[in-house]
Amino acid sequence: MxxxxxxxxxxxxxxxxxxxxxxxxxxxxxxxxxxxxxxxxxxxxxxxxxxxxxxxxxAGGGTDMTISLTLACVWVVAAAIVAFLPMRMQYVPGLTLLVLAVPLLVYIGIQHSFWVVLLAVMGLVSMFRRPLWFLGRHLWGRLREGGT
Missing domain, CATH: 1.20.50 (Pheromone ER-1)
Structure with a gap:
């Protein structure tokens, strides 16, 4: 003691x-x-x-935020900005953000644990719930038709 x-x-x-x-x-x-x-x-x-x-x-000391989490925060801010755009202008930046989310999640997984990635996925699904729902219905319909 x-x-x-x-x-x-x-x-x-x-x-x-x-x-x-x-x-x-x-x-x-x-x-x-x-x-x-x-x-x-x-x-x-x-x-x-x-x-x-x-x-x-x-002075910047004592901050232990990794690059992957910093990029995730930038991604969230960009997604919020895209959400303010009119619907017809959201398609290209929204799809770009959705595609960039995959390597970002992998990068978060490399630097952190599975649980941090799970939280990031939950945030992604929360922000993109309607586009993901539409994409899922579209893909499910194509699978039912025979893949055409």
């Missing part, structure tokens, strides 16, 4: 330059410290830490 004193955590909090480690050390100190002086030190360190942490995220 790990035994840490408030002094050790404060020393680590002052020593480290890594903002995430400082933030975690500050939260750990808050969890098991009952000393008044340690709480005052934590309050000043935490306020300083939060402002630096905000700067850290503004």
């Amino acid at each position: 790990l035994h840490l004193s408030a002094d050790k955590v404060l020393a680590e909090l002052k020593r480290t330059n890594d903002l995430r480690a400082r933030h975690a050390a500050g939260r750990a100190l808050e969890a098991f410290s009952n000393e008044e002086g340690a709480r005052e030190e934590l309050a000043t360190s935490s306020a300083l830490d939060d402002s630096r942490l905000f700067e850290f995220f503004l």
Whole structure:
């Protein structure tokens, strides 16, 4: 079992330059410290830490979004823009997005798990439910006719 004193955590909090480690050390100190002086030190360190942490995220650090999920977000925005177009102008960009969805789903599957792909497929089906329903009925009709 790990035994840490408030002094050790404060020393680590002052020593480290890594903002995430400082933030975690500050939260750990808050969890098991009952000393008044340690709480005052934590309050000043935490306020300083939060402002630096905000700067850290503004600079682009700490964001672990993969390229595949970024492309999926761009795809969703493009699909929403296409949805605002009049119906007669939606066919070409809509079909393009539908065709691009397949390699995008494969790419998401390579970088993430099956469950993330399943969520992406659910989003795809939700956004393209009517075109997919029409395409399914059309293909089912062609299969019933004999494939012509």
